[in-house]
Structure formats: structure tokens, C-alpha cells
Amino acid sequence: MLQNTTIFSDEEIIQSLRGESPSKLRQAESFLYEAYQDVKRFYQQTRKLNPDIADTIYHDAMTPLIRKIKDGSYVPVEGTPIKAYFHGIFKIQLRNYFSRKVKKSSEKDIVTVGMKEAFPNDRIRTTIEELTTNLEEIARNILTEISPACRVKIEEVELNQLPPEEAWETFGFKNLNAFRAAYARCRKQLKGLILQKIKG
Amino acid sequence: MNNQTIDQRILQYLNEEMSSEEMDQFEQDLNTNPDLKEAFNAEVVMRYTLLQMGEEEKTLQRQIQETQISNKKIRPIWRHPYSIPGLAASVACLFLIYLVFPQEDHGAQLEQLLAQIENAPFQHTYSNTMGQQDSRDSLVKVAYDLYDQKAPLKSTIQAFQDLHELEPDNLSHRFFLAFSLYKDKQYDPAIALLQDWPEGADYEERAEYVLVGAILKRNSSVLSDDILQAKSILIEITNNPEHLFHKQAKEIMDALP
Numbered sequence: 001m002l003q004n005t006t007i008f009s010d011e012e013i014i015q016s017l018r019g020e021s022p023s024k025l026r027q028a029e030s031f032l033y034e035a036y037q038d039v040k041r042f043y044q045q046t047r048k049l050n051p052d053i054a055d056t057i058y059h060d061a062m063t064p065l066i067r068k069i070k071d072g073s074y075v076p077v078e079g080t081p082i083k084a085y086f087h088g089i090f091k092i093q094l095r096n097y098f099s100r101k102v103k104k105s106s107e108k109d110i111v112t113v114g115m116k117e118a119f120p121n122d123r124i125r126t127t128i129e130e131l132t133t134n135l136e137e138i139a140r141n142i143l144t145e146i147s148p149a150c151r152v153k154i155e156e157v158e159l160n161q162l163p164p165e166e167a168w169e170t171f172g173f174k175n176l177n178a179f180r181a182a183y184a185r186c187r188k189q190l191k192g193l194i195l196q197k198i199k200g
Numbered sequence: 201m202n203n204q205t206i207d208q209r210i211l212q213y214l215n216e217e218m219s220s221e222e223m224d225q226f227e228q229d230l231n232t233n234p235d236l237k238e239a240f241n242a243e244v245v246m247r248y249t250l251l252q253m254g255e256e257e258k259t260l261q262r263q264i265q266e267t268q269i270s271n272k273k274i275r276p277i278w279r280h281p282y283s284i285p286g287l288a289a290s291v292a293c294l295f296l297i298y299l300v301f302p303q304e305d306h307g308a309q310l311e312q313l314l315a316q317i318e319n320a321p322f323q324h325t326y327s328n329t330m331g332q333q334d335s336r337d338s339l340v341k342v343a344y345d346l347y348d349q350k351a352p353l354k355s356t357i358q359a360f361q362d363l364h365e366l367e368p369d370n371l372s373h374r375f376f377l378a379f380s381l382y383k384d385k386q387y388d389p390a391i392a393l394l395q396d397w398p399e400g401a402d403y404e405e406r407a408e409y410v411l412v413g414a415i416l417k418r419n420s421s422v423l424s425d426d427i428l429q430a431k432s433i434l435i436e437i438t439n440n441p442e443h444l445f446h447k448q449a450k451e452i453m454d455a456l457p
Contacts, residue, residue, distance in 0.1 A: 049264060050268050094260065112252065118247070118251050131246065132241050132244050139245065140252070143256070157248065159250070190246070194242050195204075
């Protein structure tokens with residue numbers, strides 16, 4: 001697949017996309033388009049996504065990725081590859097795409113988890129309701145503010161049970177330990193956001 | 201109170217692992233200890249945020265399925281040869297069937313049959329008076345006692361998960377872990393444990409029965425491959441009159457659309 005394309009490291013991708021050389025820029029762009037095809041395949045396999053729709057979303061996700069790297073709004077995090085960030089953008093585009101499609105047809109949208117469903121024990125729920133107000137709003141804000149790369153890792157590993165032994169490669173990490181370290185940072189980021197919201 | 205004790209108490213409270221008196225004390229402490237209150241709020245928000253994330257994942261999966269099914273290109277009926285006479289004959293047949301046979305609500309009936317699986321009183325062979333000789337025996341006792349006492353599913357699942365990790369070849373632990381996951385509506389991990397059950401081994405027939413339930417509960421779409429898989433297991437069970445769940449499988453088969 002990458003036979004005729006120069007292989008770029010993450011640092012080289014960033015340098016080429018932010019640099020002055022138009023030929024390097026084109027090379028880096030075509031490298032990205034080819035190199036992350038397995039992200040598309042991952043969602044085709046795990047979500048039984050139609051290949052045509054997967055293609056559309058792939059292009060929808062690649063455009064903001066390249067733009068964010070070029071304009072500097074993408075800030076590389078040491079140890080976290082661009083591919084993990086791309087997974088996050090792909091997932092955002094996936095949600096946007098289907099949310100638009102479904103809204104057009106039947107006006108269904110994301111359902112908010114009810115308090116009774118989240119905390120079925122009446123006594124515990126009462127304690128929570130007395131102490132924590134606007135829980136739904138806090139959760140919504142956190143989900144918007146958490147970084148896409150972090151959110152997608154939590155979704156795949158904790159909610160969809162992708163084993164870390166497979167996840168590190170899927171997200172483009174160098175090895176399992178690098179993934180575990182990034183995952184721990186991500187959980188810390190989530191906890192930090194939560195504390196910030198509670199105190200704020 | 202150090203951080204570890206605070207975290208431990210919060211988890212015990214939220215996981216319903218405290219006595220009523222301990223809960224009273226915890227609730228009083230929440231009002232007087234700001235550190236405990238902050239940590240409790242953080243844990244509640246974390247749990248709720250993860251649940252909300254899970255809900256959005258489920259919604260996305262449902263949206264993908266619904267959109268893709270509705271997007272499948274269907275050849276217009278008028279392009280098929282003999283379509284109009286065929287359609288007329290089908291309508292006439294359906295009308296006759298409607299007149300002759302009593303109508304049943306298949307969906308509700310299926311739900312009832314699947315609820316029977318959830319409430320099935322599956323028995324295990326571990327005695328609840330077993331002595332606590334070592335940590336393994338103690339784990340076994342905890343898990344099966346929790347199951348017998350119909351304790352909160354999260355605790356039962358955790359106990360069986362520990363046991364299953366300790367003795368992955370023990371089919372009793374594997375079955376009761378899968379069954380507890382099924383009751384907790386965690387169908388995917390339950391299916392993963394129940395699939396590929398060793399042929400002729402202990403709990404095989406119970407595993408097949410619960411597996412059918414988990415597959416059908418996981419997917420509501422009658423077009424999915426899962427339904428076909430469930431049907432193929434049901435056919436095997438119904439072809440074996442000696443099977444423990446022969447009668448139930450036949451009823452589920454009849455209730456399937």
C-alpha cells in the first residue's frame with residue numbers, strides 16, 4: 001500500500017505540513033491518506049460500517065486532521081501518536097455523520113442516561129441528588145472538552161473491551177507500555193477535568 | 201482519614217457493600233468532611249460520564265445499523281417479472297392465514313421466554329458450608345454465596361471474574377460468570393464466554409441455552425447474522441429430545457419472527 005510513498009515519522013509529518021516545501025507537503029498528505037487506511041478498516045470491522053460510508057468519513061476526518069496540524073492547533077503529546085488523534089477525529093466524524101442521517105429520517109438523537117438507570121438504589125440516588133446538582137450538564141461538558149484521542153481510547157478499551165494488547169497497535173503506539181502510559185495520562189486528564197468542573 | 205480509606209469507603213457505598221448503619225455514618229460524614237464530599241462527587245461524576253459515554257456508543261451503533269439497513273438498495277418491485285400477480289397471490293394467502301389462525305404477539309412472547317432464562321434457577325455443586333481452607337476456597341465460597349443470595353450483580357460478577365482468572369479451565373466458574381453477566385445485560389462478554397464451549401463438557405446444555413438468550417437479547421434486528429446464529433443453535437437443541445432445554449428451545453424457535 002505504501003510502496004511508492006516515503007514513510008514519515010510523526011515529527012516529519014508535522015515538519016512537512018508546517019514547512020515551506022510544497023513537494024514535502026504533498027508527500028506528507030499522500031502518506032497520511034495511505035498510512036491510516038487501517039483506521040477505516042478498524043471501524044468497518046468493529047462497527048460493521050459500510051465501506052462507502054467508511055470512505056466518506058475517512059475523507060471527512062482527514063481534512064480537519066491536516067488542517068489542525070498545519071495551523072498548529074494540533075499539539076503533539078509526547079508518546080501519543082498522531083494516529084491516536086486521528087482515531088478521535090474519525091470517531092467525531094462518525095458520530096456527526098450518523099447523527100445527521102438519523103435526524104433527517106426519524107429525529108432520534110443521543111439519549112441521556114437517567115439518574116434511576118445510573119444509580120438504581122433509591123437511597124444512594126437521593127444522596128447523590130442532594131450533593132451533586134446538574135450532573136448531566138457536567139458530564140456533557142466533560143465529553144465535549146476531553147481530547148478526542150483520549151475519549152476514543154476510553155471508549156474502545158473500557159466500553160468496547162478492546163484489549164490493550166491489541167489497542168496499542170490499533171492506535172499507532174510503539175508498544176504496549178507506551179499505550180499504557182498514555183492511557184494512564186488520559187484517565188488523569190479525565191479526573192482533572194471532573195475535579196475542575198466540581199470545584200468550578 | 202487517608203485517601204485510600206476515603207476511596208475505599210466511597211466504592212463500598214456506591215457498590216452497595218455497606219450495612220445500613222455504615223451507610224448512615226457515611227452519609228453523615230459526607231456533610232462534615234469536605235475531602236470525602238469532593239472525592240465522592242468526583243467518583244459519581246466519573247461513573248455517570250462513563251455511562252453517558254457508553255450510551256452514546258450504543259446510540260451510534262444503533263444509528264449505524266438503522267441507517268445502513270434503510271440505505272440498502274432494493275430493486276423496485278415492478279421490475280420483477282410476475283411481480284403483480286405474485287403480490288396479489290401473497291396478499292390473498294396472508295389474508296386467509298389471518299382469518300384461519302389465531303394471532304399471537306410474537307415479540308412479547310419472545311421477551312417472556314427470554315426472561316425465563318434470566319430467572320432460571322441454575323444450581324451449582326459448591327456447598328455453602330464449605331470450610332475456608334485457603335484463599336482459593338474463600339474466593340469460591342464468596343462467589344457462590346453471592347450467587348445464591350442473589351447479591352448485587354456487580355459484586356457477583358467481580359467475584360466470579362476473580363475465580364475465572366484464577367481457574368480459567370473451571371467450567372462452573374465460567375458458566376456462572378457468563379450467567380451473571382447475562383443477568384446484568386452485559387451480553388457481549390457473556391457471549392464471548394459461552395461460545396466455543398467444550399463439546400460434551402459440564403454445563404454445555406445450560407451454556408447453549410443462555411447463549412441463545414444472550415445473542416437474541418443483544419440484537420433486536422431480525423435481519424442480523426446473530427439471529428441466524430441463534431436459530432442454528434436452537435435447531436440443534438430441538439433436534440435433541442434429551443437436551444435439558446429441548447422444550448424451551450422449541451418455544452423460543454416458535455416465537456422467533
